[in-house]
Amino acid sequence: MEEIQYLKEKLAETISANHKKGWSPATSTNYSFRIDSIEEEIFVSRSGIDKSEFSDKDFIKVDFDGNPTIEFKDFKPSAETLIHCILYDLFPLTKVILHSHSVYSVLNSQKYSDEILFEGYEIQKGFKGQTTHENQVSIPILENSQDMIAFSNLMKSKSELFTNHCFIIKNHGTYAWGENIFEAKRHLETIEYLLEVNWKLNH
């Protein structure tokens, strides 16, 4: 399908651009999209790929439990695939999910515990629903875990706090999502920009 190929190419371009920003070192991070006409299936980046070489051929399909579909049964999805599944389930309008392992998300996450607050920055309007720099914006920080079932439950328990379409995982990185690639990118770039400003301002 043309739509699928288009999205694979656009997302591969985004992954490459994000890698150049230093957001996906050492094969880290994972990305996904889904389309309306294929329900209950998600296109997700293969794990273990050097993100400087990621291409439109490097997506596999998984079901909503994170298991590869039959045509991709020989591929192992990233352990973090379940995070994508939970986000699509929690926020049904979501079509694209992006992830970063940026330095500034890790640095900030060490300094704050449950949330990080921003206020007065014009770029806050990059988050869908924010119409003025005058609001106080809260971005949740979740404890990292290798137990994806436990982490999924943590996400579900905090989901009401995900009002700005992104969250931080402590000493790990950020996740951001949107109703299309453009919006997901805008959300990721907004949080990453705020994290960089906040860190440089205070150090």
Ligand SMILES: [Zn+2]
């Ligand atoms: Zn990660």
